[in-house]
Amino acid sequence: MTSERLWHEFQARIHAWFRTRTDSTTADDLTQETFLRIHQGLGRLRDEDRVAAWVFQIARNVWIDHGRREAARPTTPLQDEPVAQPESASNLNEVVGGWFEGFLNEMPSDQAQAVRLADLQGRKQSELAAELGLSPSGLKSRVQRGRHQLRSMLLECCELERDGSGNVLDYRPRTHAKDCPCCKP
Numbered sequence: 567m568t569s570e571r572l573w574h575e576f577q578a579r580i581h582a583w584f585r586t587r588t589d590s591t592t593a594d595d596l597t598q599e600t601f602l603r604i605h606q607g608l609g610r611l612r613d614e615d616r617v618a619a620w621v622f623q624i625a626r627n628v629w630i631d632h633g634r635r636e637a638a639r640p641t642t643p644l645q646d647e648p649v650a651q652p653e654s655a656s657n658l659n660e661v662v663g664g665w666f667e668g669f670l671n672e673m674p675s676d677q678a679q680a681v682r683l684a685d686l687q688g689r690k691q692s693e694l695a696a697e698l699g700l701s702p703s704g705l706k707s708r709v710q711r712g713r714h715q716l717r718s719m720l721l722e723c724c725e726l727e728r729d730g731s732g733n734v735l736d737y738r739p740r741t742h743a744k745d746c747p748c749c750k751p
Contacts, residue, residue, distance in 0.1 A: 584629065
């Protein structure tokens with residue numbers, strides 16, 4: 567396995583992956599940094615059958631390190647224009663969150679209603695319990711069951727890659743998933 571072979575095999579995919587997260591110039595830089603790390607770590611590659619996973623793990627680490635550098639960069643209050651920041655991982659949170667309504671439509675109506683009102687609309691559970699004629703613990707149980715069901719449906723449909731804070735960095739539909747919200751255009 568050579569650095570040149572890996573470059574030819576993965577450069578376009580790595581660059582496209584970064585390009586979905588940031589501007590073209592930054593994607594170029596991050597792609598270069600990824601392949602520098604690949605070249606430096608090639609001697610530590612243990613399983614050539616898993617080279618794609620290894621390459622993309624390095625790319626994810628480069629992205630995370632880039633985010634940390636950007637977050638640590640001091641801003642000057644005298645700047646005339648704000649500095650353009652790359653898209654953050656939270657933007658994929660919004661994409662994945664956009665699928666929730668489709669999943670909620672497939673859930674039992676009482677659980678879906680509880681999750682919609684408590685989590686998506688941000689209403690207080692104590693107020694909702696009174697409004698829906700439930701005890702506070704009854705509503706809390708319903709919301710928890712709904713969240714569990716929603717999470718199960720999402721993970722059955724897609725494989726998610728998350729950072730340490732739980733932000734969605736990437737997702738891939740599972741091959742057996744059919745007609746789930748993330749697979750629909």
